[in-house]
Amino acid sequence: MELGRTARNRIKIGTRASPLALAQAKEVAGRLAAYRGLPDDCFEIVPLTTRGDRLDERPLPEVGVKGLFTIELEERLLSGDLDLAVHSAKDVATTLPDGLHLSAFLPREDVRDVLISRSGYRLWELPPGAVVGTSSIRRAALVAMHRPDLDVVPFRGFVGTRLKKLENGVVDATLLAMAGLNRLGMSDAATEILNPHDFPPSPAQGAICIESVVANDRITDLVSALNDAGTADAVRCERAFLQTLNGSCRTPIGALAVCHGSEILLRGLSIDADGRNPRRVAVRGARTAPAALGEEAGQMALAGVGMESEPV
Ligand SMILES: NCc1[nH]cc(CCC(=O)O)c1CC(=O)O
Numbered sequence: 110m111e112l113g114r115t116a117r118n119r120i121k122i123g124t125r126a127s128p129l130a131l132a133q134a135k136e137v138a139g140r141l142a143a144y145r146g147l148p149d150d151c152f153e154i155v156p157l158t159t160r161g162d163r164l165d166e167r168p169l170p171e172v173g174v175k176g177l178f179t180i181e182l183e184e185r186l187l188s189g190d191l192d193l194a195v196h197s198a199k200d201v202a203t204t205l206p207d208g209l210h211l212s213a214f215l216p217r218e219d220v221r222d223v224l225i226s227r228s229g230y231r232l233w234e235l236p237p238g239a240v241v242g243t244s245s246i247r248r249a250a251l252v253a254m255h256r257p258d259l260d261v262v263p264f265r266g267f268v269g270t271r272l273k274k275l276e277n278g279v280v281d282a283t284l285l286a287m288a289g290l291n292r293l294g295m296s297d298a299a300t301e302i303l304n305p306h307d308f309p310p311s312p313a314q315g316a317i318c319i320e321s322v323v324a325n326d327r328i329t330d331l332v333s334a335l336n337d338a339g340t341a342d343a344v345r346c347e348r349a350f351l352q353t354l355n356g357s358c359r360t361p362i363g364a365l366a367v368c369h370g371s372e373i374l375l376r377g378l379s380i381d382a383d384g385r386n387p388r389r390v391a392v393r394g395a396r397t398a399p400a401a402l403g404e405e406a407g408q409m410a411l412a413g414v415g416m417e418s419e420p421v
Pocket of ligand 1: 197199200284285286287288289313314315316317
């Protein structure tokens with residue numbers, strides 16, 4: 110393959126400029142180099158500040174949630190300035206711009222959320238009125254479901270910034286994805302790993318994906334070496350569930366799909382923003398049509414059928 114021979118045709122990998130996103134882009138460049146036998150210097154990592162980063166001080170639900178961290182990267186893919194973009198799959202809007210596709214998924218990291226608390230308390234041990242910082246409507250709703258007596262406040266910024274704010278006493282506890290902590294080498298910060306039944310993760314949590322131009326066969330072929338089929342199927346199933354339910358983008362949704370041989374098992378949850386009325390759904394189906402299964406589960410949740418009664 111005539112790749113990376115000169116500076117001019119280096120493969121440009123776009124990413125958010127956060128430390129986590131940069132670590133993920135480096136991981137992708139390293140794997141591509143290793144799997145394709147290419148020199149490291151044939152990749153150029155291009156960090157971009159996204160709208161979501163610029164709106165750092167405002168709570169996310171106010172500024173519209175999806176696509177905030179990806180739009181700038183997508184524009185540059187379409188203009189040809191970038192060859193591929195590396196994203197946390199959970200930050201990618203369920204509908205992509207025409208001409209782009211998710212061309213590979215890396216093997217999924219830990220899918221779970223963790224609680225990080227200053228005094229080492231677990232979620233059920235936090236004193237009444239303790240302040241929990243999160244700007245995720247899903248995490249806020251799940252905290253309210255388990256601990257309606259806690260005070261949830263907006264809390265944003267890069268992972269390291271949030272941990273510093275926690276240390277400085279701005280909040281008593283916060284919630285983060287274990288995957289991000291692992292990738293940053295900060296897993297020691299976790300106080301309690303929350304189990305996915307009590308605290309369902311975001312659809313696509315823990316998965317890194319590559320987005321690129323559909324018509325660019327060279328890039329589609331290049332990145333195919335990185336694709337993990339089980340992760341791709343599970344995430345496509347979860348994203349279809351989210352897309353089916355997410356008319357308003359305001360409904361807290363959790364979802365986790367797991368592949369077992371030729372089948373996928375999907376468990377999903379939707380819940381009111383105040384933590385009331387959790388609605389759970391579970392479906393099992395063939396791996397041949399992951400998105401159809403996710404959509405079916407979404408339709409069931411919308412219709413209120415096939416729901417599991419509480420507690421499960
Ligand atoms: N929205 C920020 C974001 N996007 C992906 C991750 C974690 C990494 C992952 O889920 O793969 C995080 C931080 C967090 O939620 O703790």
